[in-house]
Amino acid sequence: MFDPGEVPTPCFVVDESLLKRNLDILDMVQKKAGCKILLAIKGFAMFHVFPLIRETLHGVCASSPHEAILGREEFGREVHACAAAFSESDMNELIPLCDHITFNSFHQWKRFKPLVTGSGRPIRFGIRVNPEHSETDTPIYDPCGYASRLGVSIDQFEADSLDGISGLLFHTLCEKNVDALERTLVVFEEKFGACLSRMEWVNFGGGHHITRTDYDTDRLINIIKDFRKKYNLAVYLEPGEAVALNTGFLVASVLDVIHNKMDIAILDTSAATHMPDVIEMPYRPHIVNSGNANEKPHTYRLGGPSCLAGDIIGDYSFDQPLKPGDKLVFTDMAHYSMVKTTTFNGIKLPSIALFRPDTDEFRVIREFGYPDYKSRLS
Ligand SMILES: Cc1ncc(COP(=O)(O)O)c(C=O)c1O
Incomplete structure (x- = not known):
């Protein structure tokens, strides 16, 4: 696994070895069938x-x-x-x-x-x-x-x-x-x-x-x-x-932790703009080392930085309290994610990175910025 601490966020990270695993299965099916x-x-x-x-x-x-x-x-x-x-x-x-x-x-x-x-x-x-x-x-x-x-x-x-x-x-x-x-x-x-x-x-x-x-x-x-x-x-x-399937991650950082009836962590990723299927499907993505609400000692509602009241990813619990700067790793984020992102609210698009476990190489392939937002408008 790559070191989330080294990943500039928000960032999609695809693990090449997991992709190769999927391709091996598909290859076997093609050849045998x-x-x-x-x-x-x-x-x-x-x-x-x-x-x-x-x-x-x-x-x-x-x-x-x-x-x-x-x-x-x-x-x-x-x-x-x-x-x-x-x-x-x-x-x-x-x-x-x-x-x-x-x-x-x-x-x-x-x-x-x-x-x-x-x-x-x-x-x-x-x-x-x-x-x-x-x-x-x-x-x-x-x-x-x-x-x-x-x-x-x-x-x-x-x-x-x-x-x-x-x-x-x-x-x-x-x-x-x-x-x-x-x-x-x-x-x-x-x-x-x-x-x-x-x-x-x-x-x-x-x-x-x-x-x-x-x-x-x-x-x-x-x-x-x-x-x-x-x-x-x-x-x-x-x-x-x-x-x-199961080849990619979305790494995000905690920006702030607030309290309104419950603890709420605001992340630099957004359900509305970076993982819209969470709202559309809807479904609850898994986060590495997290549990369901109240399963672990510290429960938070996780939400994005956008203005949308419903920009909520879900309620998760963790062993340690969350604080600004902490990194969270969402799993299974390669498909129907980077193809569906939007720049609503001008929120920065996640970078796209590749991780090669055999050489331990982590490489950011693409970063996005203001020109990507502006180029879609006039
Ligand atoms: C015509 C067609 N082919 C292929 C696909 C890919 O489906 P999936 O990503 O679920 O395998 C879709 C998805 O909507 C589709 O509409």
Whole structure:
């Protein structure tokens, strides 16, 4: 472990050996199952480590032209794009960059078909389908919820408009084990199986928590192998979270300790601006050497420096009282964190650092300052 005392805060720190561990698991799955795994850039876009990731993963999936440009520039290999809708200017940016473009509706496919098929580039086109099988309880993370805009449902599916389409994509999961994929595949095959003989590939989307310790990788491998054999198709997976799961930390300092009905520590990191999923999801991130409220002798409500009353990370307890200057280390902060930060209140963005345990090297790769705040405004 790096020495938190040496880390300028706030700072995201990614541990390269933990990332390599995840990549080894994903590599094993790819090789044994005969599928291709892509990095979903929306979840983890620390491009400094893309050269390492591209040794294992086959490419990236992008949700926008900007992500596709980043993927092409910094990752290489295959660049796939899929979004709820594209504009014509999006298409003009994506065409020179992408190997796969997946449309979210037949309207979009038919509208852009002349443009994309006339481009002269060997792009493969897909349709995102929605099996309408919910596996996720939190509505904002459930692409299969009532009236979802994400993917074509079977009643809107136009089997006679598939000319030029070589694959289907479904993305239905969020932080799920393989049983959720298994159940989804049953419904997907029931609804869309009839057209799979006309397809060359199927993309199982993201949300597979493959690198979590209790994930059943053997079962995943068997499912993919069976599916490939049954339909003679290439299978893609495009996780974001599983690539960076448990590989990063957010190191913060205590700025002040105040009292209002309870002890409150104000940190130089903020739920609202540095870890918005804490509020959106919502969830309670773990802090190294902390306990739940009242579990250890000193309990504090931890909050950010912003004006938002709800900029609260949670209630935590510690062995020693907190004081200004103390460092706190939040765990599992690599995914859906640095890609989601904002400069609301002008709060400084966390630096981004890499730690290499084999050489004990700790390096701050990027620091942010006033120009990053100002450049987003005019
Ligand atoms: C289409 C698509 N693919 C892949 C992902 C990545 O999902 P995760 O990071 O949960 O694996 C998402 C996440 O929203 C998505 O919408």
